[in-house]
Structures are given as C-alpha cells and as structure tokens.
Amino acid sequence: MPKTPERRPSYDELASLVVRQMATIEAQRETIAKLEATVERLPIITSAQVMTM
Numbered sequence: 001m002p003k004t005p006e007r008r009p010s011y012d013e014l015a016s017l018v019v020r021q022m023a024t025i026e027a028q029r030e031t032i033a034k035l036e037a038t039v040e041r042l043p044i045i046t047s048a049q050v051m052t053m
Contacts, residue, residue, distance in 0.1 A: 009017075
C-alpha cells in the first residue's frame with residue numbers, strides 16, 4: 001500500500017495541541033504537589049528499623 005504524504009497541521013490544530021499539552025502539564029504539576037505533600041507526611045524509617053522488619 002503506497003504511503004500517503006503527510007500534511008502539515010493547521011495553526012488551529014497546533015493551537016489545540018498546545019492547549020491540551022498545557023492542561024496535561026498542569027494536571028501533572030497538581031499530582032506532583034499532592035505526592036510531595038504525601039511524602040512529607042510519611043514517617044522516616046531508619047536502616048536499623050528496616051533490618052528488624
């Protein structure tokens with residue numbers, strides 16, 4: 001099957017992609033902030049405690 005030439009995306013398609021990527025990045029930042037807050041609440045376990053588990 002012959003390969004069709006790829007067309008260039010329109011400016012509207014590119015703008016839509018940028019908006020979606022920005023939303024994805026913002027969601028990832030929120031997830032990272034939640035994970036960092038969770039890590040801060042976790043108790044610190046020393047290597048001596050691990051050896052007794």
